[in-house]
Amino acid sequence: MIRLGLLGLGEVAQLIHLPILQRLGDLFTLAGAYDPSPSVSKAIGARWGIETLYETPEALFAAADIDAVMVLSPDQFHGRHARAALEAGKHVLIEKPCCLALDDLAALAEVAEKSDKVAMVGYMRRFAPAFLAAKENLPPAEEITYVRVRDVICEGPWYFNQTDTVVTPQNDLPAELLSTGAALRKAMLDSVLGDDAPTDLRTAYTVMTGLSSHSLSAMRDLFGPPKAVSAASIKQGGTQITALLDYGHFTAIYECMIGDVVRFEAGFEINTRWKRLAFEYPTPYIRNLPMTLDIQTSTETGNSITRIGPFHQDPFDVELRAFHAAVTQGGKNRTPPSESADDLALFKAIIEAARAA
Numbered sequence: 003m004i005r006l007g008l009l010g011l012g013e014v015a016q017l018i019h020l021p022i023l024q025r026l027g028d029l030f031t032l033a034g035a036y037d038p039s040p041s042v043s044k045a046i047g048a049r050w051g052i053e054t055l056y057e058t059p060e061a062l063f064a065a066a067d068i069d070a071v072m073v074l075s076p077d078q079f080h081g082r083h084a085r086a087a088l089e090a091g092k093h094v095l096i097e098k099p100c101c102l103a104l105d106d107l108a109a110l111a112e113v114a115e116k117s118d119k120v121a122m123v124g125y126m127r128r129f130a131p132a133f134l135a136a137k138e139n140l141p142p143a144e145e146i147t148y149v150r151v152r153d154v155i156c157e158g159p160w161y162f163n164q165t166d167t168v169v170t171p172q173n174d175l176p177a178e179l180l181s182t183g184a185a186l187r188k189a190m191l192d193s194v195l196g197d198d199a200p201t202d203l204r205t206a207y208t209v210m211t212g213l214s215s216h217s218l219s220a221m222r223d224l225f226g227p228p229k230a231v232s233a234a235s236i237k238q239g240g241t242q243i244t245a246l247l248d249y250g251h252f253t254a255i256y257e258c259m260i261g262d263v264v265r266f267e268a269g270f271e272i273n274t275r276w277k278r279l280a281f282e283y284p285t286p287y288i289r290n291l292p293m294t295l296d297i298q299t300s301t302e303t304g305n306s307i308t309r310i311g312p313f314h315q316d317p318f319d320v321e322l323r324a325f326h327a328a329v330t331q332g333g334k335n336r337t338p339p340s341e342s343a344d345d346l347a348l349f350k351a352i353i354e355a356a357r358a359a
Contacts, residue, residue, distance in 0.1 A: 004329055005033035007062045007092075009083055010074030011046040012037070013158070013168050014097060018286060019072065020050050022318050029326045033069075036062045038179050039171035046169055059083060063090035070120075070329060073097060077211060078187040081106035084121065084339070085113045093120040093329045095322075098219070099211040100342040103190040111340040120328045123337040127216045128223050129320040131313035132281045132293040139297060139310075140224060141274045149225070149254035150271040151217050156264045161287035194350055203353055205240025210349040214243070214258055216283075217268065219337075219345055221256075224272075225249060227344045234355035245352045276300050283317075290314050 006023065008015055023030050034054040037043040047055045056062040062071065063086050070093035073083050081101040087094045100123045101107035114121035127133060162168065191204055210218070228247035235244045243258040269282030278298040284291035292312030299306050327333030 004030050005069045006030045007034040007068040007071045009036055011042050015074050017162055039174050041172040041174050042169050063087050077102050081110045085110050088113050088117045088119055095122050095325050097124045099215045100339050103193050104346050114339050121339055122325050122335050125219045125337050126317040126321045127220045130317035131315055132295045135295045135310050136279050145274040146252050148273040151221050151256045152267055153213055153217050153258040154267040158287045161285050202240040206236045206243055215345050231351040231355040234352045236356040
């Protein structure tokens with residue numbers, strides 16, 4: 003049993019992690035939590051039966067009865083919070099993006115590599131059963147001719163406003179924390195993009211760290227990082243991103259658009275001359291929706307489609323079980339902080355290619 007502390011009790015904690023953690027009560031105990039909003043902390047602590055509510059992150063890290071910390075704070079704080087938890091002797095599961103800037107990530111990776119504790123990044127799409135089935139059935143790299151990766155979505159609030167209620171701060175977030183967080187985020191984006199970067203590029207980078215990190219990390223898991231970004235386009239104020247990713251003998255196209263039409267088209271299409279693998283992720287805000295892997299095989303005289311699934315196990319469920327196994331049994335940690343450096347390098351390369359267009 004892992005005694006888990008949650009650092010942050012916002013939307014993702016409320017709608018995704020807490021329901022699954024309660025269901026995995028044989029693996030995790032909700033031993034403690036911290037949120038900078040006292041109203042959110044009190045309401046969510048009572049709703050989910052969290053044992054102890056801490057007044058500072060440092061108090062949570064110092065608690066002797068906390069084994070592991072789930073870092074769900076704003077993105078700009080992920081690196082410092084994860085480092086502090088590791089240095090306090092806690093295992094950490096860090097919600098993506100691991101960090102916004104490479105220097106922050108490098109500092110975290112150094113601490114993680116020196117620690118005997120597990121530090122794992124929450125790339126949940128890489129734990130989806132259909133994704134794992136695709137990985138098992140992936141054609142040899144030299145046979146791949148074309149890959150399409152897609153994130154064309156309506157954002158989460160449209161979905162969860164139909165089905166649930168999110169507790170939000172009642173004007174009780176510390177002003178100093180808000181100003182510190184905004185300054186830290188700006189400094190990190192400035193370090194990546196330059197302090198003169200226009201708003202659309204800043205928005206695009208934020209979209210990539212927040213949304214594209216799911217798909218592009220999964221793409222790396224399947225094929226490794228691309229050799230280069232051949233071309234990229236950023237439109238619609240940074241919410242539409244298209245990139246051609248050079249893998250040598252094939253091109254992967256990444257399409258991203260956040261809009262108001264209610265849809266969630268997030269998935270992969272992988273082609274060889276005679277075979278096609280395809281799967282799509284459902285929105286995470288409606289639980290346990292089915293996910294399938296289709297394998298189409300063609301010949302000169304025939305054609306067939308094999309469907310694997312449907313899978314109903316939630317990717318977050320698989321991810322938390324993998325974290326538990328890594329902590330308690332020495333199971334493999336597939337997503338350590340150090341490998342997130344390839345994501346940040348790719349995001350920056352896409353920005354630079356769009357700038358050069």
